[in-house]
Amino acid sequence: DVKVTQSSRYLVKRTGEKVFLECVQDMDHENMFWYRQDPGLGLRLIYFSYDVKMKEKGDIPEGYSVSREKKERFSLILESASTNQTSMYLCASHEAGPGVSNTEAFFGQGTRLTVV
């Protein structure tokens, strides 16, 4: 019963390429998130979205953008990939709305991106 699906498990891209990471959730959640995970740093929030066409910067948005045209889909875009963006990228969705924070986040399997 897959709930959050990331389009790729592994990706290898060249420096300067535009990269799209896709995430789809089937739980009708309002909130969706993109994190990157690096050893020793845990999960760092890149961007999140609390509604269609709405987005907010997280802690490390530089070099990234996002798109949410439909409720179920949240895309992360690397405008010009660089080697320091080599990382594991995790998408998550969350049922909560404003003022409600006690529900769990559901994560995709992750995309391991290597930029060469």
Place this chain on the structure above:
Amino acid sequence: AQSVTQLGSHVSVSEGALVLLRCNYSSSVPPYLFWYVQYPNQGLQLLLKYTSAATLVKGINGFEAEFKKSETSFHLTKPSAHMSDAAEYFCAVSQKTSYDKVIFGPGTSLSVIP
């Protein structure tokens, strides 16, 4: 601002021994607290969560955690480690705000020695 610290980036225990993973948080208001587990090459899944109903929270796979407000802690324990418990564990905190961001700790990698 909220933050989460996890003491020990790597913990090793023998199979059958007690597992104790430490988590401390800082928050100006009562938080919601979570423990997530990540098995190799997978995403995160929820182990348990504290939402102010009971200070001792039981989760999946025999794990439990106790919320101690005076110590701002939410340590994760399991009485007897199993080989299948080897994974990365993340403590996380969220609270009621305009948008529900979840802040994760840096993670603790648990190894179980046969």
